[in-house]
Amino acid sequence: MATVAANTATVAHVAEHEHHEPQSFWRKYVFSEDHKTIAKQYLISGIIWSVIGISLSVMFRLQLGFPDMKLEFLRPILGNWINESGKLDPDFYLALVTMHGTIMVFFVLTAGLSGTFSNFLIPLQVGARDMASGFLNMLSYWFFFLASAVMLVSLFIETGPAAGGWVVYPPLSALPQAHPGSQLGMTLWLVSMALFIVSQLLGGINYITTVINLRTRGMSFSKLPLTIWAFFLTAVLGLISFPVLLSAALLLIFDRSFGTSFYLSEIYIGQTGEALPNVGGSPILFQHLFWFLGHPEVYIVLLPALGMTSEIIATNARKPIFGYRAMIASMMGIAFLAFIVWAHHMFVTGMNPFLGSIFMFLTLIIAVPSAVKAFNYITTLWRGNIRFTPAMLFSIGLVSFFISGGLTGLILGNSALDIQLHDTYFVVAHFHLVMGAASAFGLLAGVYHWFPKMFGRMMDEKLGYIHFWLTFIGIYLVFFPMHYIGIAGFPRRYYAFTSYDFTKNIFTDMNSFISLAAIFTFTAQWVFIWNFVYSLFKGKKAPQNPWKSNTLEWTTPINPGHGNWPGEIPAVYRWPYDYSKPGAKDDFIPQNVPYSQTPESNLPHENELIGLEKEIEAQNLNDQFKQPH
């Protein structure tokens, strides 16, 4: 087995590829069509965005935790958003929450996570030279870049960025009179999101096509690593749901700029007072359209993280993932159900209560496959031989967050209980744990695990441990207490809790504590950033297969070039989870090792598969380099 791996790695660069011109700097690093470069571009952009996004949250946490604090020191960055008395402007508070949500959900956890790892891992793990269309892939990144640029600009305009919450419900977001953030800021938000959606669609089409068409010889769907299954289903979710958000955004643009009434009806607004002519529209329509994307979106964010951690946990527990098929089935179940639960965000919008009942039933069904996944993770650890790499630590952390946050979903999904809890901090706690923290941990786990493949160097492990423990503790300290605040009825998106008796002078210490914990957690991320940047240039050289993993990406050279494998793409004979197989001399058997080479460990039915190996090798390979291009 080791011989095979070594072979593929050391074969001399085959001649067929040599007609390529050496690429210019621009083509190689900037407008690159290589999936690995694009993945790195996504990763770097994602990291930059996450620093911006988290900084925004630290600013509003200062306001919430220390309402009397003088924020003069922020004036150099925020200018007049700090008012004369040194306090944050309430309008800008809303802008901060909105931008924090938008940036974290879309730019960090959708583009930064799925964009990075779908791009990087799909070709490497299915055994392809590159994405199906390198050009579309490049376009996808640059659309995202444009979207980023527009969103970034919107942070600095005079009236401030969009401020109606990341869900941008009209009429607030539709009427410039209603809020300064609904003026130019909202226009830019919509433009940026439209570009972003285009980017997602281009990316998604590519991921799907690549997984379906460019798998190497022998890589049937039942041999795909769970990562690929997750990316694949994520891309399908995105492809179906993002266009709906695009239409919602378009109709909102029409309402804002062309006098239509899709979302507007019977409105009297403004300081001077003005009855708008619009009748017949419905703000609820927007919410249906938004959440038709919005709910799948939360899984778009989470599924890739779940897929990657399945891989990481199996590798580092040195055990096959428990219930491979059940994991796929539950991901499919989740992906399907994700489309028919959206209205659980709308139980108290005045929607027909009967619809509410239906959506309550559907919502609680989705909890079943989620629970199955959690149990399977835990069973994978059982009787393992666990190696705590930083990636493994983050993966275990993800499982903990997924459970803790997912469980409160059962309460929120119960419409009768949601009456009281909707739009309180209980919801904030729920989704930050299950979506925010869990997906962020997936992202971090992925970076630690695949850094050697991406950059050919290792990140420092001990700093990784420190980073993990500080972050894991910090995140629980931030979000666990928010449940209490939510149970006490504190509404979300409040600038201050001073106006009501039921919130006044209550939990001020808890809010300060949360803010301190948030600052602490944010500070801890610099350990990661330092480690990342330092290791990028000066990290120790990575071995070819540092984690002794089974998947195909580790059969490429340490620094894979364009086309990933210098010679033939390896064929695949077995599933990716042959860890600690009884009888085998090593505790892992990579996917490209044929059964005929491992008679000592084959299970009875696997011996029968030996006969098929010739067939697999003879299969017509979809090698892009062998096609005229």
Next chain:
Amino acid sequence: MVYIVALLSVIFLGLAVLVISRMAAVVKSTRGPVEEGRIGMSNRVNAALFMVFFVVGLVGAVWSFWYASDFFLPEASSPHGRRTDFLFWLSMAIITVAFLVTNALLFFFAWRYQHREGYKAAYYPENHKLELIWTVIPAVVMAILVFTGWRAWRDIMSEAPADAQVFEIVGKQFNWIVRYPGVDDNKLGAYNYKLIDNSNDTGIDYTDQASFDDFTSTTELHIPVNKPVLLKIRARDVLHSVFIPHLRVKMDAVPGMPTRFWFVADKTTDEMRNITGNQDFGYEIACTEVCGRGHFSMRIRLVVEDEASWQAWCKEQKPLLSSTPELAARIPANLKAKAAKYLPADAPAAPADSTTASTQQGGGVSIARTTIR
């Protein structure tokens, strides 16, 4: 407090030193390739830390819950609220058990099955029976929760009883306006958003005679105790959401789409003062759908009182028509006679004193003034 701060500073300092020394070590260490397959002390430390985390976390969770529970809302003042409270704590108990068991297993397995030299992990790829069991158990538990929740939801959202006392609550940037149906006909008159202006902030339509005795307030909603109350909810400009925390009531206010919520309040404000031991206690209505700059302060008070004093209070209030006689101009000729009794003798010539909202009895009539914060 000083001790806590001191302790925390020490911890932070320690952490900072740890991080920096580690960074220094990284910089110093040689840049050769890593040695493979060396699993040492750190593995054991990380494994142990998971158990430490679990135990300390558990203590922290229990303590913080106990500490925070002092500030949870008191028992609901509405029957449906007590029902959902019960379901909430029931679900909470179930998920807490699930939370503890799963997290305990996760951390325990992580510690128990840490790497041991010479040990080989079990090759245990699947077990259909196990998977069936843990698909069915959550499904059954969930089914029970859903079913109880659904019945509560169905009852809460059912049509209001015919004898429910109706009020209207209108959200606008940034306050609530309540409209009472009036003591003479106890019926809300029609409205139209195009009729809204400074003297008529809810757009009451005076071509409907049911409107004549309606009165409005921006400071207080008075409701009778132990009687079904139906709130008719609407919004003037953007989305708002009526939230009455102590009654467990929440429903969005949507421009162009009236919504409603009915409930029974069964503890008067005075009773709650005794229960909570807080003589300043007052029910409040908040807004929970982000609506702009003043979203966090759209407060209006709610007063729950026994039926007799509620009736008496209502009788003291002046219909909007009486306090704003210029509205009489909108009354069609054939109804003028019916409206006469609400108007001062010389109406509609003299505008009456329009600032009757008395803070003393806290209520009465007030005129829409766009509050600019």
